[in-house]
Amino acid sequence: MNRAVLGAVTVGGIGVGVTRWLTSRRTKARAVREAGRWMMVTINRDPDEVVPDGRLPEPLARLGDTIEVQVREAPGGRGTELGARPLRPVPAGVGEVLARLEGEDPRQAVRRALRQAKCLIETGEVLRPDEQPDRPTPTGRIVDLAAQRAGGEGRL
Amino acid sequence: MKALCWQGVNELTVERVPDPRILNAQDAIVKVLLTTTCGSDLHLLGGYIPSMRAGDVIGHEFLGQIVEVGSEVRRHKVDDRVVVCSIIGCGRCWHCEHDMWSLCENSNVKPALTEMMWGSDPAGIFGYSHALGGYRGSHAEYVRVPFVDYGAFSVPDGVDDMNALFASDAAPTGWMGADLGGVRPGDVVAVWGCGGVGQMAARAAILLGADRVIAIDKYPERLAMTERHIGAETIDYTRTDVIAELKERTGGRGPDVCIEAVGLEADATGPQRVYDKAKQRLGLELDRPFAVREAVYACRKGGSVFVLGVFAGLVDKFPLGAIMNKGLTLRGAQQHGQRYIPRLLDLMDKGELRTAHLATHTMTLDEAPRGYDLFKNKKDGCVRAVFRPWA
Numbered sequence: 399m400n401r402a403v404l405g406a407v408t409v410g411g412i413g414v415g416v417t418r419w420l421t422s423r424r425t426k427a428r429a430v431r432e433a434g435r436w437m438m439v440t441i442n443r444d445p446d447e448v449v450p451d452g453r454l455p456e457p458l459a460r461l462g463d464t465i466e467v468q469v470r471e472a473p474g475g476r477g478t479e480l481g482a483r484p485l486r487p488v489p490a491g492v493g494e495v496l497a498r499l500e501g502e503d504p505r506q507a508v509r510r511a512l513r514q515a516k517c518l519i520e521t522g523e524v525l526r527p528d529e530q531p532d533r534p535t536p537t538g539r540i541v542d543l544a545a546q547r548a549g550g551e552g553r554l
Numbered sequence: 555m556k557a558l559c560w561q562g563v564n565e566l567t568v569e570r571v572p573d574p575r576i577l578n579a580q581d582a583i584v585k586v587l588l589t590t591t592c593g594s595d596l597h598l599l600g601g602y603i604p605s606m607r608a609g610d611v612i613g614h615e616f617l618g619q620i621v622e623v624g625s626e627v628r629r630h631k632v633d634d635r636v637v638v639c640s641i642i643g644c645g646r647c648w649h650c651e652h653d654m655w656s657l658c659e660n661s662n663v664k665p666a667l668t669e670m671m672w673g674s675d676p677a678g679i680f681g682y683s684h685a686l687g688g689y690r691g692s693h694a695e696y697v698r699v700p701f702v703d704y705g706a707f708s709v710p711d712g713v714d715d716m717n718a719l720f721a722s723d724a725a726p727t728g729w730m731g732a733d734l735g736g737v738r739p740g741d742v743v744a745v746w747g748c749g750g751v752g753q754m755a756a757r758a759a760i761l762l763g764a765d766r767v768i769a770i771d772k773y774p775e776r777l778a779m780t781e782r783h784i785g786a787e788t789i790d791y792t793r794t795d796v797i798a799e800l801k802e803r804t805g806g807r808g809p810d811v812c813i814e815a816v817g818l819e820a821d822a823t824g825p826q827r828v829y830d831k832a833k834q835r836l837g838l839e840l841d842r843p844f845a846v847r848e849a850v851y852a853c854r855k856g857g858s859v860f861v862l863g864v865f866a867g868l869v870d871k872f873p874l875g876a877i878m879n880k881g882l883t884l885r886g887a888q889q890h891g892q893r894y895i896p897r898l899l900d901l902m903d904k905g906e907l908r909t910a911h912l913a914t915h916t917m918t919l920d921e922a923p924r925g926y927d928l929f930k931n932k933k934d935g936c937v938r939a940v941f942r943p944w945a
Binding site: 440442476477513516517520521522523524525526527528529530531532533535537538541542544 | 559562571572574575577578579580605606607608609610611626644645646647648651659660661663664665666667684687688689690698700701
């Protein structure tokens, strides 16, 4: 098999895989939206340190009444499970993709706030990323876009 | 300041970049006195680790002097001579408190990239791509060290800079492989790879009481160095059937603990060499797992395999059936350096652990691109090229 044919087969295979993956993701994403999925983070502190006198940690408090919050003790002495989710509807379909790229999906702000709250409560500060090189290249722009959004994402 | 920057696949240049600044109250600025190449850097050079961008400063294994501290730094002060762990750990999350520092939950400030790749985010690492935090690396005159109270360790007066340097990464990585691999007195241990980490894993196994330690590589100078400086037996895998040789040397059982210290750019002999290299070139497989496969087949029934070498993603033809049916334990990790560095510095102080022989080539930072050429292509017997930014 020459390289061109092999390449076409490879690209075709990847295309099929990506299509199936995206289809599967869309289905799962719809299910998640319908269920109003909570975003959760486990903080290595007791509940009374996480929400003293019922006060939310500052990064979450800044989101005010745009979110709802739940707090529960984590099993096995692992501290506190802190959850939050946006109250306003989250975008779907193409709108979701565009909102994510723009950093406008409300879930991104909630995720970022949860991660910042965890870091602040556990370490006393919100760790800042290093200053990045200013060297525009095509691949660098993709990495930049992913990295800029990555700070507000992540499994929680 | 001057720094060695990644510009693209197999392209490094020495550039002027802005000096680092204190960004958090628990940061310090360290003046880098020694910084070394590491085999895992080669994966960045080769383009195997995604999310590098032009201008990123690489390097993660270093020693230096603290020149500035943030207002909340308590355990260190200006002028301290410190070796800094390549892994950034906050010291207070659940994983750090349980001595699993490379799983720190707070130090990777760009977690979504690794969540997409691996399902969760490990700790940040100096100079090791935006997937692992995007921190500037140590091949520079200065570096910012977050959570310095937990990641920097004062070097005892009796330990010289060149020995202490390798307490940053190679020595604790090797020690972790032997420790978490479960090496016990009387064991036979096999180590794949006689680079810096492999040699340190072999030495750790000896110090933990292994009866025999057998190291595997193909480069004569590395095999000779491992015999002479580490005290391990060796096997040249280009001259013999490794699995048959290990069976013969272990009474037919196979090694009790197998430590893989090679990583995703492993080399091999025979048809699998062609097969995996072709799949990797076509993008159908990210990593070449020759050494891990061999370790799984060689390991005794009920034994333990520890993966120290860096892998980025997916491998093919992985012998899961052997793992299950032979009752093996398979583990891996980036290094939990903060757990081991104090003990390693103590062993160095007592003369029981020597590492300076790994530094086969020492040069200025301006010569760093040449150092990486020597290191990557194993020219002139290079095991590690060490840079002195202030020479």
